[in-house]
Amino acid sequence: MRTIDDLDVSGKRVLVRTDLNVPLQDGRITDDGRIRASVPTIKKLLDRGARVIVCAHLGRPKGEVRPELSLAPVAARLGELLGADVAFASDVAGDSARATAEGLADGQVALLENLRFEAGETSKDDAERGAFADRLAALAELYVGDGFGAVHRRHASVYDVPRRLPHAAGDLIAAEVAVLRRLTEDVERPYAVVLGGSKVSDKLGVIDNLLGKADRILVGGGMVFTFLKAQGHEVGKSLLEEDQLDTVREYLRRAEDSGVEFVLPVDVVAATAFAADADHEAVPADAIPADRLGLDIGPESGELFASRLADARTVFWNGPMGVFEMKPYAQGTRAVAQGLIDSGAFTVVGGGDSAAAVRQLGFDEDAFSHISTGGGASLEYLEGKTLPGLQALED
Numbered sequence: 001m002r003t004i005d006d007l008d009v010s011g012k013r014v015l016v017r018t019d020l021n022v023p024l025q026d027g028r029i030t031d032d033g034r035i036r037a038s039v040p041t042i043k044k045l046l047d048r049g050a051r052v053i054v055c056a057h058l059g060r061p062k063g064e065v066r067p068e069l070s071l072a073p074v075a076a077r078l079g080e081l082l083g084a085d086v087a088f089a090s091d092v093a094g095d096s097a098r099a100t101a102e103g104l105a106d107g108q109v110a111l112l113e114n115l116r117f118e119a120g121e122t123s124k125d126d127a128e129r130g131a132f133a134d135r136l137a138a139l140a141e142l143y144v145g146d147g148f149g150a151v152h153r154r155h156a157s158v159y160d161v162p163r164r165l166p167h168a169a170g171d172l173i174a175a176e177v178a179v180l181r182r183l184t185e186d187v188e189r190p191y192a193v194v195l196g197g198s199k200v201s202d203k204l205g206v207i208d209n210l211l212g213k214a215d216r217i218l219v220g221g222g223m224v225f226t227f228l229k230a231q232g233h234e235v236g237k238s239l240l241e242e243d244q245l246d247t248v249r250e251y252l253r254r255a256e257d258s259g260v261e262f263v264l265p266v267d268v269v270a271a272t273a274f275a276a277d278a279d280h281e282a283v284p285a286d287a288i289p290a291d292r293l294g295l296d297i298g299p300e301s302g303e304l305f306a307s308r309l310a311d312a313r314t315v316f317w318n319g320p321m322g323v324f325e326m327k328p329y330a331q332g333t334r335a336v337a338q339g340l341i342d343s344g345a346f347t348v349v350g351g352g353d354s355a356a357a358v359r360q361l362g363f364d365e366d367a368f369s370h371i372s373t374g375g376g377a378s379l380e381y382l383e384g385k386t387l388p389g390l391q392a393l394e395d
């Protein structure tokens with residue numbers, strides 16, 4: 001894969017696909033991790049005299065202009081972090097984008113409006129996507145792919161534009177790929193994987209593939225109740241994906257056959273409602289009351305999980321252990337984060353919410369070997385899939 005060091009960018013218009021898909025609340029950015037992660041590549045290009053045109057998506061506007069999903073607040077924050085003015089185009093690849101791109105001098109930067117305001121960006125129709133890619137590519141002379149969080153999407157800005165322009169991988173993608181290689185080739189063992197988050201169906205593919213690679217799989221979060229149910233326990237009103245029970249049973253069987261250790265919680269924080277102020281208490285994982293729902297792994301499980309991480313040499317973690325957004329249900333996630341740090345292993349945190357949790361709970365990001373900017377992308381890589389955005393950069 002070519003990197004930006006292989007491109008002569010001085011005086012050139014460079015389209016940079018980044019991942020700026022940050023959480024917003026009432027128009028305010030609640031976690032700017034992805035914006036900060038995009039800064040080094042942009043800075044490097046600006047320092048080398050490039051005219052940088054940044055493009056990114058925000059949320060799922062489904063091809064329509066949705067003012068509440070404008071990237072305008074992101075442009076402002078990016079400007080603060082770069083210490084430079086960021087010219088903001090009010091469309092994606094129309095008159096404003098063209099004028100903005102043409103108005104750039106060497107070392108200046110612009111941001112285009114939300115890519116997904118254009119239906120062509122995500123279209124499954126090659127011609128429709130290609131037509132939009134033509135317009136985007138026409139804005140620039142070079143392309144740099146640096147939006148790791150989107151490389152698993154066959155989208156115009158990720159897959160089609162690099163096939164139209166001389167291209168290279170940005171430093172963020174190069175770093176992410178180097179880490180993922182370390183999780184898949186010559187892994188230092190024991191290799192432990194911690195999975196959580198809300199939906200088991202999102203993570204089945206990765207479990208399938210990891211059953212042949214990891215030594216231990218620790219499961220928490222909302223997905224754990226499908227596992228507990230598969231073991232014959234009642235889970236009350238907790239999240240449950242009935243249609244995945246058979247698959248989960250098969251995974252547990254395969255793990256036993258192949259000597260992979262599955263670690264499930266022994267206790268659960270069960271609440272009367274999905275609310276921070278609901279009545280809640282830790283109960284044994286096999287005795288969740290019928291009228292309660294599990295919103296975190298319990299304190300004994302936190303200790304158990306940390307102990308199963310202590311001697312690991314490699315740890316990959318995706319998905320919070322509980323509803324960490326509410327204080328009473330953040331302890332399990334905190335215990336696992338601390339367990340990763342204390343292990344001294346090569347530790348990788350993947351997933352937007354997991355990364356946000358680590359920051360929100362006050363951990364020092366540098367205490368982890370790597371915090372990935374892409375949840376779905378890193379999971380699909382670990383599933384063994386070919387990622388369109390990486391493939392396009394390699395060609």
Ligand code: ADP
Pocket residue numbers: 196197198199202220221222223239294295296318319320321322323324325350351352353354355375376
């Ligand atoms: P990531 O973005 O790190 O990949 P996910 O998107 O899969 O993680 O899941 C994150 C969400 O899972 C969080 O918003 C969290 O509140 C939710 N979650 C965790 N545990 C539970 C639970 N027991 N019940 C319901 N939701 C949960």
Ligand code: MG
Pocket residue numbers: 351352353375
């Ligand atoms: Mg998420």
